[in-house]
Amino acid sequence: MGRAGMTMSKILSDKTYDVVVVGGGIVGLASAYAAVKKGLSVAVVERQSQNKDASVRNFGFVTVSGQRRGKHWQRAMHSRNVWAEIAPKAGIQVEHIGLHMLMQRPEAVDVAQAFLKTEMGEGCRLLTQSEINEAAPYLNKGEGVLYSPHELRIESNTAIAKLTHWLQETQSVDFYNHTTVTSVELPKVHTSRGVLNAEHCVVCPGADFTSLYPNVFAKTKAKMCTLNMMRVMPKKTFKLNAAVMSDLSFARYDGFAQLPEATVLKSLLDDIQSAERQAGVHLIVVQSEDGSLIIGDSHDYSDRDYRLETLELMI
Known part of the structure; x- marks a missing residue:
């Protein structure tokens, strides 16, 4: 026994x-x-x-970049280092490392550049076009990619x-x-x-x-938060070399969103993607060992005990 x-x-x-x-x-x-x-x-x-x-229901995404500046970010980095130490000892496989943040608009580039000037940007950088073509060819349509080496993806x-x-x-x-x-x-x-x-x-x-x-x-004043996400299998398999986020994440995560340079981006997204902003929707994509992708997510702070179809459609 x-x-x-x-x-x-x-x-x-x-x-x-x-x-x-x-x-x-x-x-x-x-x-x-x-x-x-x-x-x-x-x-x-x-x-x-x-x-x-x-x-056991979330992305299994150990994230650092984007966490609130100060003690919150420091705690996230410490947690990440603990995961990196324990995972191999516990037989927990790290599916991929790092984060690619696709900058879809010039306003997002301004946020990324400001982020890199802070202590939170240590180790992070903007990828060159040749690096994007090699490491993330699926993100070659945009204003660029911010790379963070810190993130870990495990199967929660x-x-x-x-x-x-x-x-x-x-x-x-x-x-x-x-x-x-x-x-x-x-x-x-x-x-x-x-x-x-x-x-x-x-x-x-x-x-x-x-x-x-x-x-x-x-x-x-703790609140319940319900997240919506989905698992999909691409018709054509490919390797996701790092987790993916985009402009909505720059506007949601405090480590980016609280920078003065984020004001213009948030205002723009409030105008052109108001439904997503109000529903707390932003893009995260991670990959599992079988090639499937987990895509999300939304954030619902109400007491409803059912999922809204509109949130799933947004994602």
């Missing part, structure tokens, strides 16, 4: 941990890894057999399981799946299967803002 099986059969109160993490999504797993690196004993409590929520629907397995087998993290935390009264962590003992508890509940500490989440 594997370690996961042994963990499931244990009496929960038979061991005291330094840290109990609530939630086995990427934030929970990252918290577990950070605690392990400090030499702490860790348990992760996950209500499902394994996390099946946003952590398999990466979480592999990362969980790696933490179990090599980092001595205990996982209690099919288990719901009902309350936290340290040193007691009460669950649907009994009690765990811990000095610290890190709550990473994903989209569940009501089960634990609802008042805390209410004060943060």
Whole structure:
């Protein structure tokens, strides 16, 4: 029987941990890894057999360029470096590296040039036409391409399981799946299967803002965000050498959009692509090992529990 099986059969109160993490999504797993690196004993409590929520449904796109300037960007770069370190150890394949941002309009070129003058532009550059023809011939119709070397693309629907397995087998993290935390009264962590003992508890509940500490989440004014994306198989297979974004991304991501030079581009797109802007639609394209492309996405902050067909048509 594997370690996961042994963990499931244990009496929960038979061991005291330094840290109990609530939630086995990427934030929970990252918290577990950070605690392990400090030499702490860790348990992760996950209500499902394994996390099946946003952590496994997104692009699997570890992105840096475009993240908000300052601490947000620095955190993104640190996270990227952690992924680059852990991925080979956990058997997580990196499908492609880097980002190509197609500049469709002169106004986007102005934003890219301003970005390159900031600390966020370190390592990034504008590609020459010959470089575009060689590395991204599918992007040769436009004003140019901004290249960022930082981004990583992994398969999110398999990466979480592999990362969980790696933490179990090599980092001595205990996982209690099919288990719901009902309350936290340290040193007691009460669950649907009994009690765990811990000095610290890190709550990473994903989209569940009501089960634990609802008042805390209410004060943060956290909102649900639903994304639409699609997977397509090109009629003619080709290799995507890096993730792809375009002008709408320059206008959406704060690392670009908050630059003074982005004002003109945002105003232009508000005029000619108002529906996309209002729906939070911008272009991201990444590729999987089988050659299929994941294309998106939109951002819906309403409480509706259904998808709008108009959003899918925009994408």
